[in-house]
Structures are given as structure tokens and as C-alpha cells.
Amino acid sequence: xxxxxxxLLAELFPRGITQYLVGGLFVGLGIAVIYLGTGIIAGNSTxxxxxxxxxxxxxxxxxxxxxxxxxxxxxxxxSIVAGAALYGLVFTPGIFVTDVxxxxxLGGGVPVGIGTRIGKGCTSGHGxxxxxxxxxxxxxxxxxFIGVAIVTALIAAALGVTP
Amino acid sequence: MSTTTHHxxxxxxxxxGGLLHGFGLAYSRMAxxxxxxxxxxxxxxxxxxxxxxxxxxMGFAIHLGTGVxxxxxxxxNRYAKREKSYDRxxxxxxxxxxxxxxxxxxxxxxxxxxxxxxxxxxxWGLAGMFIGAYLQGLWRARRDSTDRESxxxxx
Numbered sequence: 222x223x224x225x226x227x228x229l230l231a232e233l234f235p236r237g238i239t240q241y242l243v244g245g246l247f248v249g250l251g252i253a254v255i256y257l258g259t260g261i262i263a264g265n266s267t268x269x270x271x272x273x274x275x276x277x278x279x280x281x282x283x284x285x286x287x288x289x290x291x292x293x294x295x296x297x298x299x300s301i302v303a304g305a306a307l308y309g310l311v312f313t314p315g316i317f318v319t320d321v322x323x324x325x326x327l328g329g330g331v332p333v334g335i336g337t338r339i340g341k342g343c344t345s346g347h348g349x350x351x352x353x354x355x356x357x358x359x360x361x362x363x364x365x366f367i368g369v370a371i372v373t374a375l376i377a378a379a380l381g382v383t384p
Numbered sequence: 385m386s387t388t389t390h391h392x393x394x395x396x397x398x399x400x401g402g403l404l405h406g407f408g409l410a411y412s413r414m415a416x417x418x419x420x421x422x423x424x425x426x427x428x429x430x431x432x433x434x435x436x437x438x439x440x441x442m443g444f445a446i447h448l449g450t451g452v453x454x455x456x457x458x459x460x461n462r463y464a465k466r467e468k469s470y471d472r473x474x475x476x477x478x479x480x481x482x483x484x485x486x487x488x489x490x491x492x493x494x495x496x497x498x499x500x501x502x503x504x505x506x507x508w509g510l511a512g513m514f515i516g517a518y519l520q521g522l523w524r525a526r527r528d529s530t531d532r533e534s535x536x537x538x539x
Contacts, residue, residue: 236413241412241432244410245438246438249408249437249441249442254397254400255401256463257449260459265491266513279522293398301403301493301497304402304405304497309501312411316501316503319416325487330495331484331512332516333481333516338521340473344493346466348439351468355465359466363478371424374424374425384418
């Protein structure tokens with residue numbers, strides 16, 4: 222029985238869970254520090270629209286709350302880049318470059334940009350803070366995007382797209 | 385979410401939070417699209433612990449803020465939960481985002497972090513995200529100009 226459980230765990234979590242759990246705690250801690258310090262629930266996808274307000278006159282991007290928050294959102298994103306770089310320097314010297322093909326990144330990035338903005342959030346806004354708030358809106362959004370993403374990834378794999 | 389306070393500590397808090405968040409995204413391997421795709425192909429479900437662990441910490445913070453502290457020290461505002469209005473956009477957006485996430489294995493925060501671990505190829509994905517965000521802005525501008533009763537949505 223024990224052996225069965227262990228082999229099931231090894232199958233579901235072939236890389237173990239430590240790095241996922243520890244990483245997740247830090248992911249949450251970062252948003253929690255900002256929340257407790259400022260009251261702001263920082264999401265990541267809003268950066269896309271607010272940053273466009275620097276270069277586009279479209280009213281969608283020029284809304285007051287976007288223009289007011291765009292500066293700190295850029296600081297937040299740059300700090301995320303720096304935090305990840307810090308991890309890289311300390312734990313995995315040398316740079317990581319993905320093998321996932323450029324057209325997948327570009328072709329997937331476009332619907333990510335559209336979908337997070339229409340859907341009011343992404344994996345951090347809905348997936349972490351929204352879930353933490355037990356928000357029905359976020360729970361629906363997260364279940365949908367995880368489900369659709371799994372189907373999409375399985376189809377891509379079945380079509381022989383690797384990686 | 386209404387604050388633009390220029391309290392001297394404001395930017396410092398944002399930076400510390402961003403550093404921890406980015407460090408976590410790299411530590412959790414979410415900054416590697418391969419790992420995310422492995423999760424979505426059901427080959428390694430470890431990412432559940434990333435989202436779960438992060439939501440647990442943030443849930444504790446929200447409980448502390450809304451239930452105990454109540455007033456934000458830097459701004460004087462009240463702490464709140466994250467409650468976006470529910471409408472059809474939440475469904476449509478979730479589905480469209482899911483297609484993109486499943487195809488590429490990247491999402492906004494993990495995308496920024498990926499750049500931090502040296503993954504210059506992720507620039508393709510980041511460019512795609514900005515193009516996507518711009519396209520929805522264009523589309524909404526066009527819709528709003530034809531539809532005089534346009535409800536304000538989004539964050």
C-alpha cells in the first residue's frame with residue numbers, strides 16, 4: 222500500500238514538490254508584502270495595459286487609474302526581473318534559455334495578452350489574490366483558464382509539437 | 385486600488401515585494417515555460433503547489449488586513465479583498481487566456497521573471513502579450529465608439 226502511494230506520488234510529482242511549494246510561498250509573500258504595506262493587490266497583467274499608456278492615446282489605456290498606477294507597476298515588473306535574476310545568480314549560475322519554439326511563445330503570448338485584459342486578471346491576480354479572496358469571479362476564471370490550457374497543451378503535444 | 389501615494393516608503397515596499405515575487409517565480413520554476421507545459425500536459429502536477437502555496441500566504445495576508453489591521457499604515461485606506469465584478473468577460477477572457485497559456489506555457493508574471501533568469505527567447509512571448517493587450521484596447525475603443533452604453537470593466 223505504501224509502495225503504491227509512493228509510486229503514485231512519484232508519477233504525479235516526478236520532480237518532487239519542495240521547489241514548487243517554497244517558490245509558491247515566496248510568490249505569495251511578495252504580493253502579501255505589497256498588500257500589507259500599501260493595501261494594493263498587485264497583479265501582473267495590468268502592467269501590459271498601463272505601460273501602453275506611455276505610447277498610445279487610446280482611451281482604454283489612458284484611463285485615470287491606469288495612468289496613476291503605471292509608474293509603480295513598471296517598478297514592480299523590473300523588481301520581478303531583478304528578483305528572478307537574484308535567484309539565478311545564487312542558485313543556478315549561468316543563464317537559462319527556453320527550448321520552447323519562438324512561434325509558440327509569440328503565438329501564445331497574443332491570446333495571453335488579450336485574455337488577461339478582457340478577463341480582468343491572470344495567474345497572479347485571479348490565481349493567487351482572487352483565490353485567496355475566495356472570489357467567485359476568480360474561481361470561475363481560474364478553473365476555465367487551467368482547463369482550457371490543459372486541453373490546448375495536450376492537443377499541441379498530440380500534434381507532435383515539442384517543445 | 386486608488387492610491388498613488390508618494391509616501392517615502394511606497395516605492396521601497398513595491399521593490400521588496402517585486403523582488404520576493406520574482407525570486408519565487410524563478411525558484412518555483414514557473415519562469416521556465418517547459419515546466420509549465422509539463423504541468424499542463426499532466427506530466428508533473430507540482431505547479432499546483434506554487435499556486436496553492438502562494439494563495440495560502442496571500443490568504444493569510446488578506447485575513448490579517450481585512451480582519452485585524454483594517455487600516456493601511458502608509459495610506460490610511462482600508463484593506464479589501466480582491467473582488468472583481470462577474471460578467472461574460474470573465475468567462476471569455478479566461479478561455480482566451482487558457483488557449484495562450486496552453487500554447488506557450490507563459491503568463492505575465494512568469495514572463496517577466498523568465499527574463500530575469502536570462503531567457504531572452506521569452507521576449508517573443510512578452511512582445512506577444514503587449515500586442516494582445518494593444519489589440520483588445522483597439523477592439524474596445526472601436527466597440528465603445530459604436531456602443532454608447534458601454535459598461536466600464538476590467539481592473
